[in-house]
Amino acid sequence: MGQNLDIEELRHGTDLVKRGFARMQKGGVVMDVTTPEEARVAEEAGAVAVMALERVPADLRAEGGVARMSSPEVIEQILDTVTIPVMAKARIGHSVEAQLLEELGVDMIDESEVLTPADPFFHIDKQDFDVPFVCGATNLGEAVRRIYEGAAMIRTKGEAGTGNIVEAVRHRRLMQDAIDRLDEMGKDELYELAEHYAEPFHQLQHSAREEQGLEREGQGEAIFAGETGEEITEGLFDVLVEIRREGRLPVVDFAAGGIATPADASLMMQLGNDGVFVGSGIFKSQDPEPRARAIVEATTHFDEADRVVDVSKGLGSAMSGQNVEAMDEEEKLQARGT
């Protein structure tokens, strides 16, 4: 037993510390906020964290153009305002935006399809960071790849900024069905699945070889984060083995994308999510404060209809929302970053 901090070793940014942070968010609601005032409303309503943004997804969608990381000033103001954790978004594959967010002191980075992707081939090597990451996934393959890359939390992508829950439900159901299927698989089949899930990591090599008119890709060269194709497959296989053993993802698994009412939040919890992100659904509604409180309570008491009825009264109208089926494929954010 030492007598000063030089002797005691403090280990920062370990998997346990990063995944543990996400575990403390369970059963909670993370709310998108764009100003210190909104951040305070979210904290007072019982949010477990806020997502600091310049514009909520509904506005990003309406305005078009390139959506990037929020300005440091916006993030700093919100960091200074609330005592709960602050998350912020980096573009998919934009490791420098992530470095800036870590430097600013945000508690978790959302590598998010809501922003315009920065790298067409790769996501950020999240093992490189002390700060934990959350990433979106539409299916098990995306989740496994993100966990292999170091994500400490997964969320459904849903279809952000629509106020429409259908895509979040789709992604949650696809994920659970695929997880249940792992049970029937032998070791060889599971390895084949890992090989299949590894394919997107080879995309850069394929494109480059094609451009050079070469057929075979190089053997044993590092593809992502210093790992070869074979090592990546092994890594994905290890994640799959863990998922099969647990019957669920080995990291916290939230719902996101289209949650607009307390009942939406309860639905995602009943479908097995660990908590919810609410983006545009709160501050794009008629009366944000009571709606924020109601969604917090409906997330906790998700299987008690009497409580959810109580909190759903007197909330005014929800955000108007959008029919996802009527959208063009290129309008959909969920296709970004697989």
Place this chain on the structure above:
Amino acid sequence: MVRIGVLAVQGAFEEHERVLDRLVSDGEVVQVRRREQLADVDGFVLPGGESTTIEKLLDAGDLREPLARRIAEGAPTMATCAGAILLASEGDEEVETTDTELLGALDASIERNAFGRQRESFETELACPALGGEPFPAVFIRAPAFADTWGRAEPWARLDDGSIVGVEQGSVLALSFHPELSPDPRVHRYFLSKLDDGDEG
């Protein structure tokens, strides 16, 4: 046969349940989130999560007063991180600016986020004299620390720099860190020993 109620309004309550389920042979571990469930258990676990969130949900469910009374009457209780914040009697500026009303079950004051933000969160080998010689692999996540103890509260664990990260007061054990995330079950076993001998007396 004992019944342990894990407060399940928000946070890492399933993690505590999982550890306790393995250790409790004669008894059961249940989630409590409604007022009527509080009278039904012998001891409590207040898990980590966000203290501001959990406090609001305690009020929304009318849980605060009966929970505080059961703990004051001697129901063995283990509180981790956010749970430990809520058990304290006095808080720092972060507790005050967020209007977080503490349960006041411990003769201790608490400082939220005492080590900084998430990037300052850490694991370390922590000396816990009550657990015997081997240090405990402790995980601190945006952890609080106890600024002071008085009255019946005794420091139970300290970091090498002297920061108090565990406090014991009779049947209550409050910790800055997360034994439910460590593979070592000794802290939960220590808590269960309070239920074995503390319940009747």
